[in-house]
Amino acid sequence: MPTLLFRSPSDPAGTWSDALRRRDPGLDVRVWPDTGAVDDIEYALIWASPDGFLHELPALRVVFSLGAGVDHLMGAEVPEGVELVRMVDPALTEGMIEYVTYQVLRRHRHMADYEHQQAAAEWRIHPQARPGERRIGLLGLGELGGACARTLSGLGFDVAGWARSEYEIPGVESVSGDDGLDWLLGRSDIVICLLPLTGQTRGILNGTRFRRMSPGATLINAARGQHLVEDDLLIALGEGRLGHAVLDAFRDEPLPLDHAFWRHPHITVTPHIASLTNPETGAEAVVRGIHADQADQPIPHRIDRGRGY
Numbered sequence: 001m002p003t004l005l006f007r008s009p010s011d012p013a014g015t016w017s018d019a020l021r022r023r024d025p026g027l028d029v030r031v032w033p034d035t036g037a038v039d040d041i042e043y044a045l046i047w048a049s050p051d052g053f054l055h056e057l058p059a060l061r062v063v064f065s066l067g068a069g070v071d072h073l074m075g076a077e078v079p080e081g082v083e084l085v086r087m088v089d090p091a092l093t094e095g096m097i098e099y100v101t102y103q104v105l106r107r108h109r110h111m112a113d114y115e116h117q118q119a120a121a122e123w124r125i126h127p128q129a130r131p132g133e134r135r136i137g138l139l140g141l142g143e144l145g146g147a148c149a150r151t152l153s154g155l156g157f158d159v160a161g162w163a164r165s166e167y168e169i170p171g172v173e174s175v176s177g178d179d180g181l182d183w184l185l186g187r188s189d190i191v192i193c194l195l196p197l198t199g200q201t202r203g204i205l206n207g208t209r210f211r212r213m214s215p216g217a218t219l220i221n222a223a224r225g226q227h228l229v230e231d232d233l234l235i236a237l238g239e240g241r242l243g244h245a246v247l248d249a250f251r252d253e254p255l256p257l258d259h260a261f262w263r264h265p266h267i268t269v270t271p272h273i274a275s276l277t278n279p280e281t282g283a284e285a286v287v288r289g290i291h292a293d294q295a296d297q298p299i300p301h302r303i304d305r306g307r308g309y
């Protein structure tokens with residue numbers, strides 16, 4: 001009987017273990033810290049790996065991440081030789097599509113302006129652009145970025161995407177490389193970051209890039225706080241170079257109470273909720289991975305630890 005250890009500071013352990021056991025009644029699910037003897041634990045399902053506890057599991061074979069992003073598990077947290085698998089869950093993808101589409105439509109239809117106007121009882125009509133006149137640039141065209149690109153393009157927006165390699169997505173212009181990035185930033189009214197966090201993408205949203213962006217553009221970061229150079233964003237917004245930023249992820253979480261982002265008139269803050277892993281569909285993905293491994297088949301969505309995602 002395979003044994004899986006569950007550990008997360010925020011995901012509900014009871015709901016997850018029930019969902020896992022329902023999908024595989026033969027799975028021995030142990031919830032941290034009630035692990036019992038650890039020598040037979042082959043699988044772990046975790047958000048992060050504090051205090052190096054994975055190194056104390058001698059039979060560990062595979063670590064499943066509760067998150068789509070695994071940047072915080074790319075160091076020595078996961079012992080060498082142990083596979084790392086990221087979460088690809090249809091509900092997580094749906095949630096990200098909703099968040100991104102909502103924020104794009106909010107900007108596209110001037111909804112924040114209308115909310116302010118209501119507070120001041122002001123009747124004023126903003127021009128209504130057609131979606132095809134609104135240029136959206138996605139940074140990252142993987143599982144989440146690609147899904148958002150398809151949805152926004154389906155709504156009629158003019159969508160382009162930048163990624164490490166070029167992707168074939170109908171109706172979406174895909175570019176790569178430094179020139180591709182400059183082109184995408186210069187053309188886009190709304191730039192959305194859904195990149196994995198790697199050595200190449202850390203700090204990618206910085207002053208130099210903001211100067212390349214179209215004046216008054218909106219930035220949406222639903223990836224990682226470390227993609228963004230926070231002071232550069234404050235300067236770009238202060239100079240009016242960028243019009244607005246929607247931020248869901250931060251360098252320090254929870255965002256400190258005295259952080260300038262909380263009360264900035266041109267920043268929308270959400271508490272890392274763009275999309276949450278769903279225990280039902282997430283458990284299905286994990287059990288599928290365990291069954292593949294038990295059958296000596298490759299586990300889907302394994303991380304290439306050299307590449308970083």
Ligand code: GLV
Pocket residue numbers: 066067068069070223275277
């Ligand atoms: C959340 O940020 C995730 O990586 O799923």
